[in-house]
Amino acid sequence: MNSRSDFVDAGFALLDRQIIDRDERPFAKVDDVEYGTRPDGGDYVTALLCGPGAWGPRVGGRPGRWIVSIWARLHPDVDPEPVRIPMSYVVSVGNAIKLNVPFDEVDGTRTDRLDDWFDVHIINRLPGARHEP
Amino acid sequence: MNPDAAPRLSRMFGRQVRDADGRAIGRVHEVRLRRIEASTPLTGPDFKIEALIVGSGGLALRLGFTSTPARTPWPFGARARAALREARVVPWDSVRESGEELETTLALSDLETVEP
Numbered sequence: 712m713n714s715r716s717d718f719v720d721a722g723f724a725l726l727d728r729q730i731i732d733r734d735e736r737p738f739a740k741v742d743d744v745e746y747g748t749r750p751d752g753g754d755y756v757t758a759l760l761c762g763p764g765a766w767g768p769r770v771g772g773r774p775g776r777w778i779v780s781i782w783a784r785l786h787p788d789v790d791p792e793p794v795r796i797p798m799s800y801v802v803s804v805g806n807a808i809k810l811n812v813p814f815d816e817v818d819g820t821r822t823d824r825l826d827d828w829f830d831v832h833i834i835n836r837l838p839g840a841r842h843e844p
Numbered sequence: 845m846n847p848d849a850a851p852r853l854s855r856m857f858g859r860q861v862r863d864a865d866g867r868a869i870g871r872v873h874e875v876r877l878r879r880i881e882a883s884t885p886l887t888g889p890d891f892k893i894e895a896l897i898v899g900s901g902g903l904a905l906r907l908g909f910t911s912t913p914a915r916t917p918w919p920f921g922a923r924a925r926a927a928l929r930e931a932r933v934v935p936w937d938s939v940r941e942s943g944e945e946l947e948t949t950l951a952l953s954d955l956e957t958v959e960p
Contacts, residue, residue: 717878717879718876718877718878718879718894719876719877719879719891720874720875720876720877720897720905720906721853721874721875721876721877721891722857722873722874722875722905722906723874723905723906723907723908724877724879725877725891726853726854743852743853743854744852744853744854745849745850745851745852745853746850746851746852746853746893747850747851753892753893754892754893754936755890755891755892755893756853756877756890756891756892756893757850758850760852765852768852768854769854769857771858792849798888798890798891799888800888801888801889802886802887802888803888803889804879804888804889811886811888
């Protein structure tokens with residue numbers, strides 16, 4: 712049940728806002744906003760998107776394409792997607808956007824796969840990397 | 845990137861909007877949302893897309909020059925307020941895609957100006 716409504720502007724109130732997780736840890740900034748249609752026919756914000764995969768297209772032009780291209784190349788997934796925070800994780804929107812979960816429970820924020828990629832493709836290829844300490 | 849991914853609001857920013865008569869009325873600088881607070885404190889608000897703000901006044905809104913006029917750098921305040929008078933609110937349900945541009949089914953004279 713909804714109790715109150717007013718108007719806000721997406722560019723001012725959502726984009727580039729700091730996101731903090733349940734434990735008050737700064738986690739990311741909002742780089743884009745995803746929307747979808749609900750059964751009532753209206754379009755609603757469905758998720759906040761973070762990271763270079765969301766920010767690059769906003770930058771636009773050649774720099775934006777470079778940002779996305781470098782991010783996609785470094786990402787361990789073949790067809791990566793930006794970090795997606797469903798609105799059901801958002802508990803309040805003000806000067807910062809607060810989540811009701813710790814950040815490592817948000818899909819796409821785990822860095823161990825990226826660490827694995829660096830280990831395999833860069834660290835292990837350094838001379839002496841395979842020697843015992 | 846996944847071509848079937850859900851649409852993103854950033855796709856709207858900067859696109860030219862034409863009215864029902866085909867006249868260019870400006871570019872999208874802001875997207876207005878209706879914030880619907882939930883009745884329980886553990887649930888965040890819903891944001892329903894209501895309108896596009898078209899024209900350079902939308903940029904003043906986006907930079908916060910109209911919501912906090914006392915903090916607006918003095919050369920920009922008067923210019924921002926003047927630009928805001930020229931901006932138009934284009935209802936979301938009247939907007940259609942038209943290639944790289946957007947078009948509204950309403951005439952320019954039917955579009956409301958922006959309430960600061």
